[in-house]
Amino acid sequence: MGASAAALYGSEAVNGVLLITTKSGKGKKGLGVDFSASYNADRVAYLPRYQNVRGPGYPLNYNNGGQDANGFISYDTNGDGVKETRGLLGATVNFGPKFDGQPITSWDGVIRPYSPSNNSYGNLFQNTSSSNINLAVSKVSDNSNVRFSFTRQDNGMISYGAKNTKNIANLNASFNPHKRLKMDLMVNFINQYTHNRPFMVDRMINNFTGMMDRFESADWYNTRYQTSLGYRFVNGAGTQSLTPNENIRYNGFKADIADYVWNVRKNESDEYSNRVIASITQHWDIVSGLNLRGRIATDLTSERIENKNYSAVPLAFGYSGGFGMSNNLYNSVYGDLLLTYSKKLNEDMSFSVLGGYTANSALNTTLSRGTNGGLSTENFFDVAASVNVAGGGQSRNRFIRDAYLGTVNFDYKNIVFVEGTIRRDRTSTLAKGSNTFVYPSVNASFVFSDAFRLPSFFSFGKLRASYGVVGNYPGIYAANVAYNQGTLGVQQTGGSSVLFTNLGATYGNDLIRPEQKREIEFGINTKFFNNRLGLDISYYNAQIVDQILPLSIASSTGARAILANIGTLRNQGLEIALNATPIRGKSATDLNWDITLNLAKNVNKVEKLANNSTELLHADYDGNAAQLRSVVGQPMGDIYAYGILQKDGKNVVGPSGLYQLDPAWKKVGNAMPKIVGGFINSFNYKNFSLEAVVDFRIGGSIMPTGINWMTSRGLTEQSLTNMDAERGGLRYYVDNGKGIPTTGTAGPAGQPVYNDGMLMDGVLANGEKNTNIISQAVYYNSTYNWGGPQYSSSRYELYVVDNTYAKMRELSFGYTLPSSIASKIGAQSLTLSVFGRNLFFFYRTIKDLDAEQTNAGTRWTDNVNNAGNNPSFRTTGVMLRASF
Amino acid sequence: MKKISSILLAGLLLFAMSCKESEFIEAYPDPSKLATSTIEKQFTGFLQSNRDYVLPGYRLYFVTLRTTINHYVQTTGWVNGEGQYVPGSSGVEDVWFNYYGTLAQYRELQKIYAQRPAEEQKEKKIFMLAATVYLYDYTQKLIDLHGAIPFKEAGLLSANGGDYAGSLPKFDSPQELYTMMLDDLKSIATELNGITLTAGYQKSFTIQDFVNYGDINAWKRYANSLRLRMLNRVSDVESLKARANSEIAEILGAATTYPIVETNAQNIQMNVFDLNTPINSTGLRSALESGATWYINFAGKKIIDHMKANSDPRLPVIFQPGNNAKGEYIGIDPMANTNVQTALANDGMAAVYNRVTFSGNNFFPGVLINAAQVNLIKAEYYLRTGNDAKAQTAYETAIEQSVTFYNKILSQSNNIVGEKNIPVPATAAQITAYIAKDGVNWTKAGTAANKLALIADQKWLHYNITQAFENWSDVRRLDMPKFSFVPDNSNNQTLPPSRWTIPDNEITYNSNYSAIKDQDKLTNKIFWDVK
Known part of the structure; x- marks a missing residue:
């Protein structure tokens, strides 16, 4: 397998091939009916460990914003001129007064007990359910088999109001009109409707003004995101509004959260799509040993999208809202022709030869139009309502690929197999003159258990080895360097249209070379004790030459990014699969226990970079606070941050009482896991079955900045440490900007005394021991904040943590009805099962989020620092399967 | 028969599918560029x-x-x-x-x-x-x-x-x-x-x-x-x-x-000719009207006080009183307590940049260099080289041109925000009265240093947020007007x-x-x- 099999499929298989074979009707003769139905419920899970001790605000030793000694401000809520009701500071931090249950003004004007709401970020989402029903009918006869299936899915998503329904019809048929001819037909039709695709939560996670405090409740936002007239919330007592009494005027309101709720609950987006995937394959046995196969396939998607943004303000105050619609067509045609000749040379040897041609052509067109400047009539959702001339966009993407390929293989006594392949690719994403590429592969396997006499417990053993080259090409139009053309329209009375051109911010590369992956692979498959134990080991070593990447460059060169062959990478690893049956049931009703254990270790290194660079910078986070780099000769994915400045082996503390950052970069972690794997246990006893799937990962750092910023805002349990004497806080008073320890109730000159002190262990710049006690609020706010040394004292090295975990991925328990009962309703078999997914962690190093929460994209560089996806959820459900 | 038709099928497939080199070359460049x-x-x-x-x-x-x-x-x-x-x-x-x-x-x-x-x-x-x-x-x-x-x-x-x-x-x-x-x-x-x-x-x-x-x-x-x-x-x-x-x-x-x-x-x-072209100032409204909590549109205390004290004819054109301020112009004081500052903003008391002249004006021009700016440069030069008379002329011309400049911008506005109180453009008489005021008058200033301070004030007033880069450069160079700030002790950069x-x-x-x-x-x- 590996590069060898991929050579047959070309550049699309540079990351491997997943072969999906759909069910055919083969098997038992006659009519067969299969039915399955499943229903599952999703609930938000794995939220951070929030604190429920104090609300928004800060103490006087942190900052004076006009609060009293307890941390409250006062409002006059009954209009008598006296400020009698407590209120909270309008702060983004939560080092405020402890919850005491006494009345306080909330931001919606209601006076409530000052207690934690227990109805927070997670309550902005919905618990949801999904269902999937499938019916398949198949008929097998002498020279044909047909299978038709229909599936209906109703998928709920935890983002409020989001849902997706799919109707899928599938026909799989195969006919033998003649003993030398066979025709396969496959048609797949998918009709899909998606309403309100999940909205990004970035403004509530990676943004201080969007983090909900512990006093406010999600219910308030879910009610007050719009006014009683249906317009967007109005913030500020003096802001113009048709309902000024509903204006939000008290502290604590977070517009970013209300904005999210407005977008999710009010605005609508609908996507309708119809997709047809069809293929027809004709096989012809011309003469014995010579076979010709031709195939034509198409994948056609027609998509219609509408976005409705409701008018946020009344027409009297200006235009708002918007409407957009788009029609997109994705059309891909594929064809191939393969001629195979196989011959038995003698008793022991046979060989076969294959030659063929494949081609693929795709054309994707998108067309959209939308309003510009708002809707001229409130909530009239049509492009005709555009205040200014409607805008729009369009694109045409065309792509052609073809290849000539050939393979030769030998088989000796079914013990030794040798195969060689060669492929000549052509692509339209590379410029003329460099758009073809030839690559070979060779592989061999040796079933040594059949060749030699092995001890009886050794049931099967096969060795295999392969070497292959696969190419990869840039994306559509990525390499092409050309000018954008636009028009400014008429700019003077009686003038003509002003046309202009410019270069884009991303520069292509007409001389880009294709990427080549050269891979060598060795493997051994063994089975022991009559297939009761199996061990598969494979080792691979791949060198990727001329890796193609859009490289970020300094904007002062003239572009922000350029497409480049950045250099040579090496990817090697070991995969082990162990299958065992510790308990083998002698009959179908006895206890049977199967185990599968997978382990994989992969090391990715940069061998060489273009222009003799020594390192590749993947990302720079938060104003130079941390970087993700790959250094030549080292495993990829090093995370760098700034450590604490050292003086004679001791930490240096700055004049503010916080640790001083060392200006030199320090490596604090690596994003690549050491080992990943899975552990599957299946039990069968009588009519019951139990399957447990566990996924685990050891090592590999992530940097979930969103969680750490919550600590800087005082929202996590960690940020409560040292907040008072019971929690370890030191007692001190402040003199001339420095905190001085004391045991008294006031300072020598009557200064107020605080109990939330922390002392950084270290020395000052001049070598003296540090004695400056600081407030824990200042410590947590400054140490877990945003920004590099230029902007803050944040210690990003604390954010980088190894993400080791073992998760119960899926647990399912099933019961198959005895056939005597099943046959009463005409079924040959009937199985009922309950299942759960993402259930719990056996172990995890990072406890404030789901270990897989940072996975935002397919590129590993996007999955290091992120907490900005929708929350994770747990699924539980039931499934029924029957065949008739 | 079946053999022949199958051969035909195969041949047709091969012919139909094989792609010519020219198709690849045609498909390479982006058709929209x-x-x-x-x-x-x-x-x-x-x-x-x-x-x-x-x-x-x-x-x-x-x-x-x-x-x-x-x-x-x-x-x-x-x-x-x-x-x-x-x-x-x-x-x-x-x-x-x-x-x-x-x-x-x-x-x-x-x-x-x-x-x-x-x-x-x-x-x-x-x-x-x-x-x-x-x-x-x-x-x-x-x-x-x-x-x-x-x-x-x-x-x-x-x-x-x-x-x-x-x-x-x-x-x-x-x-x-x-x-x-x-x-x-x-x-x-x-x-x-x-x-x-x-x-x-x-x-x-x-x-x-x-x-x-x-x-x-x-x-x-x-x-x-x-x-x-x-x-x-x-x-x-x-x-x-x-x-x-x-x-x-x-x-x-x-x-x-x-x-x-x-x-x-x-x-x-850069003049706005047609709102339906990319050359327009519709972005100004969303920038300035994003909401009170962003503190984008409120007036500063110093600039309001200067304009009030001298009956600046530009005051009602560039600013407008807060909705609940009953016609009084109040600027937010950077030295005040955060509570006081927040209250002024949230209670609708603080003055804002005039919504007809600024945020509601889709035709606001893109300013590069204007006459008042050049005349203030001239005034500075003549003052520096000892030509008081020419300096005074340039100074007073600049003031008159600045007032007319903002009047013109006001007249171009299409008031997209539907503001009911439309400011009255300044009159020539108001300009004359303004130039005579103590805080503005050239001769009353006396010393060259004081006169330079007057020029600095007028630059700052004329530029306001409209020519912000120029404003900051001149303030840094002249060290005038002088501003007070609350030091930010939570950060290395305190001022x-x-x-x-x-x-x-x-x-x-x-x-x-x-x-x-x-x-x-x-x-x-x-x-x-x-x-």
């Missing part, structure tokens, strides 16, 4: 690159100016917060990326121009000259913000055929760049005097130049006014003092050779900075940064800021 361009089209492409930073664009006002310059010169009022004197990286980067994106288009224009035959180069020289003047205006702005910037080697990626490693530019010294620009602008001014365009080329220049509509005299005035601006800026630097004064004298003394912007009719600005530092993107990807790293500190003054 052009392979080649012309001097004219690339000239306009360059000119419109920074339109969102000349016109009052959304990001310029909301992301960049709101938390930086508008606070440093207290033209807006806000609530004090931590880290407020460190310029936000996003806003600083925006300007940097936009400048270098514009420079890239200029370099591309140079590249296209260089490849044209000599005949064509001669006929179309005006495009290159105009582009250079326009570029130097923006370049001066960036140098005034950052100090040393890459310029001479910058933007050459396309000219170097995509060799990105070889296109990393060195940082040039700001003084060198100023000298280079002054020398170039002088020769351009002279060359513009000698240019004549044939009718055909004049026509295409008129169409493509949507700033000055092909008027060569306007470009001459732009070039020379730009020289005045630059010379005045460096007029305190020891090594450039003499040159500054003598060259200004030369320009002011030869109105026909070196014409400058003298009246509002000659203002150099407003003297510059913006180089953005992280440049630090990360341009190894040449290490040469200027030591000078790149927020507290480091720009070379012309000697006081």
Whole structure:
């Protein structure tokens, strides 16, 4: 397998091939009916460990914003001129007064007990359910088999109001009109409707003004995101509004959260799509040993999208809202022709030869139009309502690929197999003159258990080895360097249209070379004790030459990014699969226990970079606070941050009482896991079955900045440490900007005394021991904040943590009805099962989020620092399967 | 029969499917883009690159100016917060990326121009000259913000055929760049005097130049006014003092050779002609009307108090009282307690920038250089060189022109926000009364130092948020008007900075940064800021 099999499929298989074979009707003769139905419920899970001790605000030793000694401000809520009701500071931090249950003004004007709401970020989402029903009918006869299936899915998503329904019809048929001819037909039709695709939560996670405090409740936002007239919330007592009494005027309101709720609950987006995937394959046995196969396939998607943004303000105050619609067509045609000749040379040897041609052509067109400047009539959702001339966009993407390929293989006594392949690719994403590429592969396997006499417990053993080259090409139009053309329209009375051109911010590369992956692979498959134990080991070593990447460059060169062959990478690893049956049931009703254990270790290194660079910078986070780099000769994915400045082996503390950052970069972690794997246990006893799937990962750092910023805002349990004497806080008073320890109730000159002190262990710049006690609020706010040394004292090295975990991925328990009962309703078999997914962690190093929460994209560089996806959820459900 | 039909099928498939080489070549380029361009089209492409930073664009006002310059010169009022004197990286980067994106288009224009035959180069020289003047205006702005910037080697990626490693530019010294620009602008001014365009080329220049509509005299005035601006800026630097004064004298003394912007009719600005084109100021509304909690639109106490004390005729045109202030103008005091500041904003008491003149005005022009600005430069020059009478004339003319300037902007507004209280434009009588007031009157000021303070005040009032970059540069250079700030002890930067530092993107990807790293500190003054 590996590069060898991929050579047959070309550049699309540079990351491997997943072969999906759909069910055919083969098997038992006659009519067969299969039915399955499943229903599952999703609930938000794995939220951070929030604190429920104090609300928004800060103490006087942190900052004076006009609060009293307890941390409250006062409002006059009954209009008598006296400020009698407590209120909270309008702060983004939560080092405020402890919850005491006494009345306080909330931001919606209601006076409530000052207690934690227990109805927070997670309550902005919905618990949801999904269902999937499938019916398949198949008929097998002498020279044909047909299978038709229909599936209906109703998928709920935890983002409020989001849902997706799919109707899928599938026909799989195969006919033998003649003993030398066979025709396969496959048609797949998918009709899909998606309403309100999940909205990004970035403004509530990676943004201080969007983090909900512990006093406010999600219910308030879910009610007050719009006014009683249906317009967007109005913030500020003096802001113009048709309902000024509903204006939000008290502290604590977070517009970013209300904005999210407005977008999710009010605005609508609908996507309708119809997709047809069809293929027809004709096989012809011309003469014995010579076979010709031709195939034509198409994948056609027609998509219609509408976005409705409701008018946020009344027409009297200006235009708002918007409407957009788009029609997109994705059309891909594929064809191939393969001629195979196989011959038995003698008793022991046979060989076969294959030659063929494949081609693929795709054309994707998108067309959209939308309003510009708002809707001229409130909530009239049509492009005709555009205040200014409607805008729009369009694109045409065309792509052609073809290849000539050939393979030769030998088989000796079914013990030794040798195969060689060669492929000549052509692509339209590379410029003329460099758009073809030839690559070979060779592989061999040796079933040594059949060749030699092995001890009886050794049931099967096969060795295999392969070497292959696969190419990869840039994306559509990525390499092409050309000018954008636009028009400014008429700019003077009686003038003509002003046309202009410019270069884009991303520069292509007409001389880009294709990427080549050269891979060598060795493997051994063994089975022991009559297939009761199996061990598969494979080792691979791949060198990727001329890796193609859009490289970020300094904007002062003239572009922000350029497409480049950045250099040579090496990817090697070991995969082990162990299958065992510790308990083998002698009959179908006895206890049977199967185990599968997978382990994989992969090391990715940069061998060489273009222009003799020594390192590749993947990302720079938060104003130079941390970087993700790959250094030549080292495993990829090093995370760098700034450590604490050292003086004679001791930490240096700055004049503010916080640790001083060392200006030199320090490596604090690596994003690549050491080992990943899975552990599957299946039990069968009588009519019951139990399957447990566990996924685990050891090592590999992530940097979930969103969680750490919550600590800087005082929202996590960690940020409560040292907040008072019971929690370890030191007692001190402040003199001339420095905190001085004391045991008294006031300072020598009557200064107020605080109990939330922390002392950084270290020395000052001049070598003296540090004695400056600081407030824990200042410590947590400054140490877990945003920004590099230029902007803050944040210690990003604390954010980088190894993400080791073992998760119960899926647990399912099933019961198959005895056939005597099943046959009463005409079924040959009937199985009922309950299942759960993402259930719990056996172990995890990072406890404030789901270990897989940072996975935002397919590129590993996007999955290091992120907490900005929708929350994770747990699924539980039931499934029924029957065949008739 | 079946055999034949199957052979036919196979043959048909092969024929239908095999793709010709020409199809691959055709499918390579993006069908929506052009392979080649012309001097004219690339000239306009360059000119419109920074339109969102000349016109009052959304990001310029909301992301960049709101938390930086508008606070440093207290033209807006806000609530004090931590880290407020460190310029936000996003806003600083925006300007940097936009400048270098514009420079890239200029370099591309140079590249296209260089490849044209000599005949064509001669006929179309005006495009290159105009582009250079326009570029130097923006370049001066960036140098005034950052100090040393890459310029001479910058933007050459396309000219170097995509060799990105070889296109990393060195940082040039700001003084060198100023000298280079002054020398170039002088020769351009002279060359513009000698240019004549044939009718055909004049026509295409008129169409493509949507700033000055092909008027060569306007470009001459732009070039020379730009020289005045630059010379005045460096007029305190020891090594450039003499040159500054003598060259200004030369320009002011030869109105026909070196014409400058003298009246509002000659203002150099990007005008909004049609709201349905990309040249419009619709972004200003979303920037200024984002909501009270962003403190973008409120007036600062100092500027309101100055205007109130002297019955400034521009007060009702530039500002308006808070909705609940019963007609009284109240600015937010940066020295007050955060509670007081928040209350003023949330209770609708604080004055805001006039919603008809500013946020509701989709036709707000993109200001480059205007008459009042030039006259204040003249006033400063004459005061410095001891010509009190001319200084006074220039000063008083500038005030009158500033008032008329804002009246004009008001008259162009389409009041998209539906504001009911439309301000009354200022009258000539009000201007006269204003000039006589104690806080404004030239003769009553007495000493040269006091008169310079008057000029500084008028610059600050005239520029307000409309010409924020110019405002901050003059405040830093003159050290007037004087502002009080609450120190931010939670941060290393306790008071407003003297510059913006180089953005992280440049630090990360341009190894040449290490040469200027030591000078790149927020507290480091720009070379012309000697006081």
